[in-house]
Amino acid sequence: MVAEPGLRPVRMGDTRVAVSKGENGAIYIRSCEEPDEYPRAITDRLDHWAEQAPDRLFLADRDAKGAWQSRTYRETRDQVRSIAQYLLTQNLSEERPVLILSGNSLEHGLLALGAMYAGIPYAPVSPAYSLVSTDYAKLRHIVELLQPGLIFVDNGAKYSKALAAVMPADARLVVCESPLSAYACDRFEDVVKTVATDIVDDANAKITEDTIAKFLFTSGSTGMPKAVINTQRMLCFNQMMLRHTLAFLQDEPPVLVDWLPWNHTAGGNHNFGIALYNGGSFYIDQGKPTPDGIVETVRNLCEVSPTLYFNVPKGYEALVHHLRDNQRLCTSFFARLKLMQYAGAGLSQYVWDSLEEVAVDTVGEKVMIVTGYGSTETAPFAFTTTWPVDQAGSVGLPAVGLEVKLVPNAEKQELRLRGPSITPGYWRQPDKTRESFDEEGYYMIGDALKFVDPDDIERGFLFDGRVSEDFKLSTGTWVHVGSIRTAIAETFAPYVRDAVLTGLNENHIGALLFADFTACRKLCRDLPADASERDIASHPLVRSVFQERLNALGAKATGSAQFVARAILLESSPDLDAHEVTDKGSINQRAVQVRRADKVADLYREPIPESVMVARKGN
Structure with a gap:
């Protein structure tokens, strides 16, 4: 339990590590803790909570009129099984997966779970590739790489130009509204009415830890996006790591209000997974970390009090301006908040101080702020602090079950990682896979870390930049x-x-x-x-x-x-x-x-x- 004067108490796990030296100056680090048990598939947790807490709210999203539409765990499981039945009749597989082009939504979440329940991989893609791009180069590359057998969009008319450029002749289209007659097309509302049969149970029983759950794409900033294979083992082991480290997740069902895009690992694996794995409630926030987009986030946070909150530094910066002037927001936001986490970039001291000041003014105590570290290839949770951070750039210590190697590289210590939560590689790109792992099987993430205090490993590590950016x-x-x-x-x-x-x-x-x-x-x-x-x-x-x-x-x-x-x-x-x-x-x-x-x-x-x-x- 972290319980410092002036800080809201929060139960965190043990992150003590053991250190050993290898050849050529390599340093090996791993947690002293042993991993807990974890399920063979992330959807096993949906089955679990549908039985243990059937009427608890799981997913919520605002409809066109602004009212919350929601699904309990029982309702979610029932609709997920119906979707799985439908997908199993569409001749889908690893070779013909589901491709989701739209952003976060209740329907997106249900379809993703339905695909995984049936043992069929899916791939969420940045909507910008369809709605912003004019040449559709990245989207075309993704379609050619995956060869999807089914594509989902929320609105057929909105995505019509992109679909005309990339839609495979043998693929099926599913839409929420505005169906397109040019393709074999079904409405989502009809899909969820499909009657589930024994073939769903049979397909689900064949899922193993090695079954591909999803493909997540890298940003493609230095070339075309790569499809990172995410197995069921990665997702489940990563959530076990989170539950072990953020021990308060074991004490009560978490409540999240979250906008992070599901086509990225932080939103789609880390945050969505925390709610599902721990029987929590996930409110889909359609806001964005911009001066205009934060208004919707503020609206949601005024109505729903989260127990933990995730955002990028830019999002916290935008939120701070409203926290200073909106007492209703402050009261709701800090009412039961146990932890704030940021990732993606450094949080400025100005924003950090402002968050602490507003918390003290509102509830009389600070709320712990931590940062995480990881990547798409690490599922993503790899490092975190389990104590109040007092130094910019601190990423803490590696989570349970993860093996870390630091290798001298010029003037830095290059980070490499190995463990059950690390991707086996990139889909249909064996050359890229080989380039990304060293001779001992460690994933070469391309970042550098340094000790906060070389004489005291328990103080953790500092992010020391991208090796390639220096x-x-x-x-x-x-x-x-x-x-x-x-x-x-x-x-x-x-x-x-x-x-x-x-x-x-x-x-x-x-x-x-x-x-x-x-x-x-x-x-x-x-x-x-x-x-x-x-x-x-x-x-x-x-x-x-x-x-x-x-x-x-x-x-x-x-x-x-x-x-x-x-x-x-x-x-x-x-x-x-x-x-x-x-x-x-x-x-x-x-x-x-x-x-x-x-x-x-x-x-x-x-x-x-x-x-x-x-x-x-x-x-």
Whole structure:
């Protein structure tokens, strides 16, 4: 039990680890705890809760009129079995899986569970590939790779152009509304009326831990997306790890209000899985971590009090602005909240302090904030803190059942992982699979970690950046991108959301700064209400504050590898549709540099353009 003065008590598991040394400087780490038992399939937990708590709410989503529509565990299991029956008559398999093109919804969740109940893999895909893309290149690649036998969309008309570009001739279409006559098409409302028979039980009985549950796609930022195989073993073992580590999940059914997209592992595996595995209730939040999108999240949180809450830093930043001004939101949000977790990027100190201050003002105590670490290939839960974090970038210690290896790589310790929650590889890409595992079978995640305290392993690890993102200046000096981005976030708070660093083979480090335009707007109250992001970024007061912060950052630098010599305040937010930011809210460093190559060039141009701020090593 974590019970510090001024902190709401919360029961957490034991994360003590054992450390050993290997050859060539490798360090091996694993939990001292033994894994608990876990089921052979994640849908076994649906059967369990349908028997143990049949009338407990499991899934809820708002209908077109804004009212909550919900399903209990019994209702969910009944409809899932009907969907499984329907799918089993469609000649589907690993070779012809289900493809879901729409975002989070009650129907999406039911179909996903129905596919897994029948032992048929499914693949949720980012809606942007269908609704934003004009060439449908990534969507076409996914369809060619998977060869789906059934495609689901919530609205046929909305997805008609994408379907016309990629729909296989032998595939079936399922829609919630606006069916398309050009394809063999069924309505979802009819699918759930299918009568389940013994073939559902027979198919379900054949599922093993090695059965593929789903395919999740990587972002494709450095090429076409890869299909990460997610087995039933991965999903179940990962949820066991979570329940073991976040021990309070064993004490009462969790309640989640969550927007994270199910086509990503954090939303679809981690969060959805926590509710299902632990008999909890999952309220689907159609909000987004943007100034406009957060309004729907606020509406939902005013009505539903979560017991634990997950978001990306950008989402917490947007939420903080409302928490400060909305007492109803504060009261509902903190009423029974035991834990807040963030992932995807660093949480700025300004946001962290604001969350703690509002919690104390509302309920008289802080609520513990932790961070997690993992990837699509790790299902995703791998590391977490089980204590209040007091240092930016802390990822804690590895979870039970996971084996970790740190390998010297240049000036860093490269992280590699092995265990039942790690993917066996990428679907139909054996070359990519071979490239991703070392000779001992450890998955090479591409990140680096370092000890918080080399003499005290129990203090955990710090994220030390992507091995591939770090670069050398022309002097041969290594620049560690992660630590500098953290320093920028702290120094510029609350006015910067994130930064992209440049300088490969150049004489100095440059930075492209993404502003928090909501915070910056408060610096220039003379602007009209409809002022654009460009108007805010170019305002003299904003420019002055950013110059001061850049100088302050420079004053902290101890050498060229830490000194950000020049910076540009970008006049627009990162573009999700252009893949500058992932659906999870983290910045895609490479995509930003490619899309804004002109700005990168300006950072090294002579004479220095007017838009470029030049740092001084002193105020």
